Amino acid sequence: MTPQSTFMVLAPIILERETELRQLLDSMNRGPGQVDPNNSLLPFAEFETLHFARFVILDDKTTEDIRVYGLTPRTYPLYLAFLGDVDGDANAFLGKLIKRAGKGLGKIFSCCQGFAPDTDLFDWMKQHDAPAIAVYVNWRGRTVRQIREEAALYDALENYVDRNHGTLHGLRPRELHEKLRTLVKAEQSAGRLTLSKEGPTPIGWQIKNLLHMIGFPMLGLLLSPLLLVAAPFYIFALRRLEKSDPAVCPTADQKHSENLSSFEDHDVTNQFSAMGSLKPGLVRLLTTSVVLKTVNYGARHITRPGRLGRIRSIHFARWVFVAGRERMIFCSNYDGSVESYMDDFINKTGFGLNASFSNGIGYPRTNWLVRDGCIDERKYKEYLRRHTLPSQVWYKAYPGLSAVDLERNTRIRQGLGMSSITDEQARDWVALL
């Protein structure tokens, strides 16, 4: 299995060059939200291990919100974030990226502080690396290559089945399965279809993964006596905060909201980037860290492929602290419109949403960390919309395919690999076509 990894470069922009940077980024698009995958600055499409990528200017307009705590907002630099999700090792990917598109990247990053013409791109990018505290991958191990091969397989099967519907219609599921299995084998031998074997799982990754799998609960176990003692104090402190923390959910500015919309719904998948400040104090910081580490653990070791809780529409997601521990950004790639995305979250994973986002300033009031909060649906949606940033450039390697499509195609391929199949399995498999 080839595991997926993520990268994120986070660098302060030279303010005098912000306009130039925005123009550069716009030049990579055909229109808002529609990247030219072969644009000359960074021809995304040439990188066969890249799932998603985006450039976002972290123009956070909500830093003033901290005044509700009687604190004076800090002046933060304006950051540029460049992030992506890739197959295999991220560093190896960045190396390839620099080799092919170093010039374009240099042009973009020259609008950031500390980047000179003679700067070593790789070193600079690593210096500005912003690791995620939590990452979600819809289907660990499924590479771009696999996705494309399986999509081609699906198309070929559908084509064949449509052309031969008359003869295939009467077949029993197992017969049909067998027939299509034979067909695909023939297509493979003829070189018309490729279904590559899964690559080896890197040993280093396996060890790290195992250590993480055991380490996190071990740590919890070791700390449990301490946690037990601390729990009442923690709960007391949290409840006090929950009762007093102000909710700041004014209606999002109409222009801002309309601008965001212009970037959305050009593909069946959309990008989402939301940024905000954490509520002040150690309790909130600790809560955020523990919740997100838990989310990360669950997403990595426990979730069933294709699902985050009940949600099946997220391809990749991550939470990242932005330069320090005061502000966070959440980035995801999801299917459907933003409204259905938020509804899915509220109705299916409201508890998780509350636990992870309620530590942000202004989040609708929660109780016991996981209750209420986003159930105040309008407030929550305005809150999120207000914190959403447009992604100046956004790339997806497989336009037109939703996460559910990918799951169907994978299931079809998996089913084809079964030489013996029960009647029930065959029925389910045939229903995928």
Added chain:
Amino acid sequence: MSQIDYADVQGLVRFGYGQMTSASYVLVRVKNADAAKAWIRSAPVTTAVAQKPPPKTALNIAVTAPGLKALGVPESIIAGFSHEFRGGMGQESRARQLGDVGKNAPSNWTWGNYGSEPHALVMFFAEEGQLDSSIQKARDQNWSEAFDEITSLGTSNLDGDEPFGFADGISQPQIDWEQQLERPCTQLGYANVVALGEFLLGYPNEYGKITDRPLLEPDAATTGLLNAEDAPAKKDLARNGSYLVMRQLEQDIRGFWKFLYEQAGGNIADANQLGAKMVGRTRAGDPLVPIQAEPIPGTDPRTVTQNQFTYESDPVGARCPFGAHVRRTNPRNSDFPGRRLSALRKLIIMLGFGPKGFYDDVTSSVRFHRILRRGREYGSELLPEEALQLAPPNESPRGLHFICLTANILRQFEFLQNAWIANTKFSGVTGESDPLLGNRESLPGCPVTGNFTIPGDGTLRRRVSGLPQFVTVRGGAYFFLPSLRALRYFASA
């Protein structure tokens, strides 16, 4: 919780005015605000109070965001209405989300295009033979000074069928007027009773919350308004009001039946059957899945034989395809897959370890996405048999003046239109949008959106491809249907 004052609610929210078989929708722009206000003040607006005998004519008024502005409502108050209402249906990004591209694009609309939206919609309803006189009466001196008429949309009475020839309007949500229902956090069975606040502003919705709306400071001008339930110190401009979505949907009846007939190899019974699969009901309105014994809360006793069903008995869509129009627009599901669940089982499902099947739990819970339909057909009746014949020259168009009421356009109408009707990825299917309403336009990576899949029951699915566009959007706008009190407030000099 206060008792609802029906005299403050426009009649259209509570009644479809079925016995008034004639109706006309007049779209106007305000040219003189004072005259417009004077006309509104004198207009005999029909309320939701049940009358015996029922009135012979009815009149209801709705206003767009530009219309409020034209009436002199301050921008700060308009800003309290929802984004989508203020932005309008014809905005480019919104049009893309709603599937209003290609032939449906707002630039092709005969009314409602961005920048030339109507200001108000005046709806006239009357028993047969009384419509013209009631409209004439309304078009008084003030009217002609007040308004430029954009268009007057006539309607026709097809005796409960929609223009393709299928029984329509069978399923409507039942409004919880008395607000007696407890709103559970998670609803484990499909119910047809929907919170009042899903349709009327100012009341708790399915989340138990009151939707955002303009709340005004009490002063001399606002004394006539009710206080807000959730902010008693404020005046609730939108209380007892609703958003009204209107779309003129032209239907190609001949194209529809011709396509079905060709697909059926010239067999009219098979054509009817394919039509039923696409609609999700037979022409008589019968569902394609069996009626269940167990009652569904909120089902009108008169429609049990056509409404007491869910798709639980048809998890693979073998009887009623996932893509069928009525299954897309009302999947009749609940908040959780499965029923009568223990707390542990619920937790297991919540964490993602519930049903494993590909088609399991892939559709959003319907109770947050219900709409109240109040539209009417237009154009003359054309039976399927007639539809197969050659069209006479200059045939008048036919279609539906779609109207629906919601308290949240985005979560109800737009979600339905975007995520369920226009979506080419609904419920795990791909390459197809609503068989009736889809625009068949290609998307990046999805060159084909004109398929329709009829799943088999343990056999290979049947796929109908090359569906032409049967329905074209000709116009549309988002309106606010104010309470009587709010109308008086808008019309006060």
